[in-house]
Amino acid sequence: MAHVLNFLGFALIPVLAWLVVRYGKTVHKNETRFYWIFGIVFTFIAFLALVVLIQSDVATFKTDAPIAYALLFQGHIPFAFFVLVMFAGAFKHKSKAKATLMGVRRELAIIGFFSLLPHVVLLIWLALSNLNPTGTVAFLLMIPLFITSFRSIRKKMKPVNWRKLHKLAYAVYAIIFLHLASITIVFNIMNNQEDMLAFVLGFVRFALYLIVFAVYTWMRLKNRRPRLKKPPLNQPA
Numbered sequence: 001m002a003h004v005l006n007f008l009g010f011a012l013i014p015v016l017a018w019l020v021v022r023y024g025k026t027v028h029k030n031e032t033r034f035y036w037i038f039g040i041v042f043t044f045i046a047f048l049a050l051v052v053l054i055q056s057d058v059a060t061f062k063t064d065a066p067i068a069y070a071l072l073f074q075g076h077i078p079f080a081f082f083v084l085v086m087f088a089g090a091f092k093h094k095s096k097a098k099a100t101l102m103g104v105r106r107e108l109a110i111i112g113f114f115s116l117l118p119h120v121v122l123l124i125w126l127a128l129s130n131l132n133p134t135g136t137v138a139f140l141l142m143i144p145l146f147i148t149s150f151r152s153i154r155k156k157m158k159p160v161n162w163r164k165l166h167k168l169a170y171a172v173y174a175i176i177f178l179h180l181a182s183i184t185i186v187f188n189i190m191n192n193q194e195d196m197l198a199f200v201l202g203f204v205r206f207a208l209y210l211i212v213f214a215v216y217t218w219m220r221l222k223n224r225r226p227r228l229k230k231p232p233l234n235q236p237a
């Protein structure tokens, strides 16, 4: 069971994509309400993570409540959110998929960030004590992106500065990939050698993460918007 749950993130991508197609417009129209709802829900779950840490430890919790752990704390929900945020920028310009995802990209990024909080609170100490700062670096870089994603804050910034700052998202995507690779390769080699199935499935997950990020990179490069041609120097702009 635990082995299957480790793949939850990949299963959540089509589910979330379906929700976007079905309810994206409603979410967009009521974005503030959704931020409050998801903000409160995930902050509460993050608080529960603190209770888990005070009363027990991650390993015991993972064995005692594998479904709750995988669903709410293992990082699969934020992964699915950020995959859609990434691909929103990678589909072909003017395609239906791009228009649908771009219509709720801000909402996906903000709610995705909230959904990360339980994962961060439960696992930050484990990750740092294992000398793996990848997730923490990604999370810290996400903070300015998260804050400036809110429409009210974005409006206060010059568009050119906002765009420059949000180029940081590419670094975040790369570090998230490193995070997933480090867990499915390094942590996997360190911890799963006794359990052959878990060991092999760790590499299978790595291969799937690699495919997701490779396809994203390929599509992003292929569908780059052509740069506007600069007029020759001797002609007025």
Ligand code: HEM
Residues within 6 Å of the ligand: 006, 009, 074, 075, 076, 078, 079, 082, 116, 119, 120, 123, 124, 125, 126, 127, 128, 134, 135, 136, 137, 138, 139, 176, 179, 180, 183, 184, 205
């Ligand atoms: C402070 C930030 C973060 C910390 C401390 C952290 C820590 C960890 C740790 C310790 C694990 C291993 C858990 C396990 O094997 O059960 C893990 C797994 C995972 N993390 Fe993070 N993480 C952080 C940020 C992120 C971010 C930004 C994402 C992506 C949106 C993410 C997505 C995932 C996923 C999907 C897994 C499961 C990987 C797999 O086993 O296939 N994490 N994280």
